Amino acid sequence: MILSEIWVYPVKSLGGIRLAEAKTEERGLQYDRRWMIIDENDVFITQRVFTKMALIDVELLSDGLRISYRPEPKNPVIVPYKPVSSKPVTVTVWDDVVEAVTVCEEADAWLSSTLNQNLRLVMMPDSSFRKADTKYAKHEENVSFADAFPYLIISQASLDDLNSRLAEPISMRRFRPNFVVTGTEAFAEDQWKNVMIGDLNFEIVKPCARCVLTTINPETAEKGSEPLKTLASYRRVNNKVMFGQNMVVKDIGTIKEGDQLVVY
Incomplete structure (x- = not known):
């Protein structure tokens, strides 16, 4: 076998990335679903409601994530691995309440424009725990x-x-x-x-x-x-x-x- x-x-409910190799970590493969998009109520969103998210691709670059919308590939946004805005925010994912941090205003604006909602991108820091x-x-x-x-x-x-x-x-x-x-x-x-x-x-x-x-x-x-x-x-x-x-x-x-x- x-x-x-x-x-x-990397970003919950956005496109996946096939890798030749990856590092394992307790909470999943390195980079796997460490970022998530939240609405105005700090609740996660997914393709279940926003099917358009299926058309948003993610790439791993040396300096961050490259997020692009497939119908408009020439207008991507780069999300640094280390959060820039880094404001603490308590988010809800299913029945769990989790501590996260914001990432950068450029990503927030890009996602809000692409999905026609007021959205923010958050990251799960190593200091946050979700059992x-x-x-x-x-x-x-x-x-x-x-x-x-x-x-x-x-x-x-x-x-x-x-x-x-x-x-x-x-x-x-x-x-x-x-x-x-x-x-x-x-x-x-x-x-x-x-x-x-x-x-x-x-x-x-x-x-x-x-x-x-x-x-x-x-x-x-x-x-x-x-x-x-x-x-x-x-x-x-x-x-x-x-x-x-x-x-x-x-x-x-x-x-x-x-x-x-x-x-x-």
């Missing part, structure tokens, strides 16, 4: 601005199985995993408890329940009924649709495409 893809999503659900994460692990857990793994065979049932195949981008694995049976990851990728150890904590965000085409920002409609016909557990597995990390280090995955 081989780690075939590594993905990070993963202790019902599943047994060691009080912290998580970034990700929905629930630091890591998400999906096998390519699971997507292939799903696509064999769809009228039009979809890409793995719909599911926003951190890790994609090849060389498995479909949904083999459902049975895993502990895995080693390269020389780093991870613990599977729970299946990932999927939401309407998976029905938004990342290429066009159009919303449909698939793949949730089809997944619900054979991947429903306790009225939730499951696809992929949430994980926590046990080791800090570097992970690379092509690393071998071992289940134990």
Whole structure:
């Protein structure tokens, strides 16, 4: 079994970035969902409501994030890794209240103009802590601005199985995993408890329940009924649709495409 893809999503609900290698951290891969967009009430926003966010791409540069709107690629904004405005703000992401800091007024203005809302970009500093659900994460692990857990793994065979049932195949981008694995049976990851990728150890904590965000085409920002409609016909557990597995990390280090995955 081989780690075939590594993905990070620096700004929650904006475009993902495929990497050849990445550093693991307790709250997720380095840069993964450390930034988030909030509204006037300091509450996070996502593609679930603002589908246009699917058309905003993010790149990792040496001096910061390059954020661009695909229909207007010549008008990007550069977001420095170290916040400039750096004003403390208490933000809400799902049921959690988290301490964050503002980043820069240029990014706020760019996002507000692009999405036609009064918005701000915030960053999670290292001094801020957000606990993963202790019902599943047994060691009080912290998580970034990700929905629930630091890591998400999906096998390519699971997507292939799903696509064999769809009228039009979809890409793995719909599911926003951190890790994609090849060389498995479909949904083999459902049975895993502990895995080693390269020389780093991870613990599977729970299946990932999927939401309407998976029905938004990342290429066009159009919303449909698939793949949730089809997944619900054979991947429903306790009225939730499951696809992929949430994980926590046990080791800090570097992970690379092509690393071998071992289940134990």
